[in-house]
Amino acid sequence: MPPSDRACTLLTVDLNAIATNYRRLRERLRSADLHVVVKADAYGLGMAQVAPFLAKLGCQHFFVATLDEGMALRALLPDVEIGVFDGFLPDEATTYGAHRLVPYLNDLHQVEQFAAQTAVPAAGLQIDTGMARLGLTADEVDRLASDTRPLRGAKLHAILSHLACADTPAHPKNAAQLACFRTQIRKLPAARLSLANSGGVFLGPEYHFDFARTGAAIYGLNPTPQDPNPMAQVLTLQGKILQVRDVDSPQTVGYGATYRIDGPSRIATVAVGYADGYLRTLGNRGSCFVGDRQVPVIGRVSMDLITIDVTGIPSQQILPGSFVELIGPHHSVDDLAAEAGTIGYEILTSLGQRSQRTYLGEA
16 A cells, blocks of 8 residues: 555645745735744744745745754755844854854843854844843843944844734734834844734734744734634644444543543544644544534544544444544634644644645645
């Protein structure tokens, strides 16, 4: 049997949908540029497939989180701009320089270490406007503004900050961070500016500055959770039915006997589990689709298996070897995340490696 017939889970990534999302975001940004974040293996969808596809669409600016990710992306794309969020350590200078990566400096110590080396000609700055995570504090910005010698002789590539509540447009934190960013950038040398992430693109043009950095929206997650998703769905995940059986009370289902059968029922066992990224919290909470009918996950999620209640589903739709929709047109990544009590980011980045992957539109 070919691998596609042996596979128990099928993961399909629609690159054409990624192209649609890329164009929609560019149209919304108007005069600002769009830089794409491909960290964490392009949010679990495959950097080796996604990044070259985006480059063919015209994207020439990418961000990753780590130096290793930057090196891997440079091997794929020799001519694009690659920024690295995690910053800079002095013993990494030669590697940054050899791979032409742009580190984003996150505190004054990193700025000073960068100034003491010659292998990397350009760096960016990240300033903290309210996340209390990476980035120069307000005090560090003031100190750097009063003594810019560490930046002399270096090309300041860009200055960025990160929004904490962009997916909640009415949150007062957004306006506060925008005001803080404007105050801080006036103290620093001129450079390209970036504040908007995926949600920030939809807050309005005052948040766009010179470029936005988008990841989630490119991959189909809803950047405006209070409204219908403006992005095209990118991912389909299907699981194979292995077995169907009739059950009745007082039987229980799965580890821990957490689900008790209360009458004549039919359950199907599906070959997907937490080893495939189907989170354990979906036990007795998740759902999937058989055709256009939604059915519940019953019992705990195992490493390799889930059980679903298919009572009332026609037998021809649940034959062993047929597939159910775990993520897809009826059940988005965000829908599954809500059932799991998490966010779509975790669903995407948890996707396992056992699935048979297909990329649509790759050519």
